[in-house]
Amino acid sequence: MKRLIFFKGIYDTLDLFTEELSRAFCMLGYETKILDVRNMQESLIQLSEFIKQPVTAAITFNNLAFNTELREGENIWEQLDIPCINILVDHPCFYHEALDKGPCNSVVLCIDINHMKYIQRFYPNIPVSGFLPHAGSIHVTNYKKLGEREIDVLYAGGVSAYVNDAIRPDWGKYGKFNGEELGETVLKHLLEEPSRTTEEAVESILNSRGILLTDEELRLLITDMRYIEGLAVSHFREGAVRALVEAGVKVTVYGAGWDKSSLSCHPCFDYRGKIPVRGILEKMMDTKIVLNTMTWFKDGTHERVFNGMLAGALAVTDTSGYMLENFNGMKELPQETEDDTENAQLVFFELTQMDKLPEKVKYLLGNLEQAQIIADCGYQKASEEHTWDVRAKEIEEALFS
Structure with a gap:
């Protein structure tokens, strides 16, 4: 054995x-x-x-x-x-x-x-x-239909921008360049081109300035840039939730840092603090739409998507190379495209087109029969291919x- x-x-x-x-x-x-x-x-x-x-x-x-x-x-x-x-x-x-x-x-x-x-x-x-x-870690077979669920949209995850001062780098240790200015430039690049990895942005900027580092020096610099990556992740994470609540969509949120967000006073922002992961999984089983933003995984996955699918909810997520290659995702609303969405397993949105997210979510909440078809296909896909x-x-x- x-x-x-x-x-x-x-x-x-x-x-x-x-x-x-x-x-x-x-x-x-x-x-x-x-x-x-x-x-x-x-x-x-x-x-x-x-x-x-x-x-x-x-x-x-x-x-x-x-x-x-x-x-x-x-x-x-x-x-x-x-x-x-x-x-x-x-x-x-x-x-x-x-x-x-x-x-x-x-x-x-x-x-x-x-x-x-x-x-x-x-x-x-x-x-x-x-x-x-x-x-994903959820095991259910007879899940509730979307129309029977209490929570319209759920986001489970913290915003580290408000709590990650502990990993702020000592920018003064870099002698070949201004570390703080480089960090600000990397952040600007990531916000403008969110399909890039942090290491791609760092190397691109250094090369454009003629700054040559050994792999060891570059590795240590990228390690410091995890602070910058956290700011970019928080920017888009908060941006996705903001786009929805400001459009009048109620979003239920769990995770650290949200109490410090300016969204905390918005009537459509329902912040419920931080709870253990098993509690989140239970909430997903009573949720219509599980919203996800990748934690800067540009060619990978996040368990939030799979847990949402396995809970019988409809997963709405930004894209990654892996997700685009391995999932049938609804990218546009049916009236905007002739693409067949009957076989969609989830709904995609782009970080560079956050303004389209509220319209997609409102459409899905207003058309629960079609949303249910997508959620059912997502459940089948995740249960067959994306469990432990x-x-x-x-x-x-x-x-x-």
């Missing part, structure tokens, strides 16, 4: 992913052990018992236990000769130190193809990297066969 080790204990969202993936592997016949890092002493005791029999791999999210050492300078997964599969659900630049010191028998999987390419370029010490789309059960099979085929 193949056997796997998992980890939990820091973030409830990552714990949910861990529990779902562990459950999925159990259904495939694997024996799994989830260790809680909040109690490392007890976890190490459980680990010592579990490894008395051969272990296929350790699987973690966002570096949890990825760099664990029992003896100083010796990674535990190298010491035990157990491959460690690290699934990153954020941009790798957030985890520079962890990746730089990653074990030599590691595998890093990314939810965006650009993130995978970033690993391959800037972290040659990582021997294997790959792309693994995100997945499917991801477990993909990991098994790629790494354990």
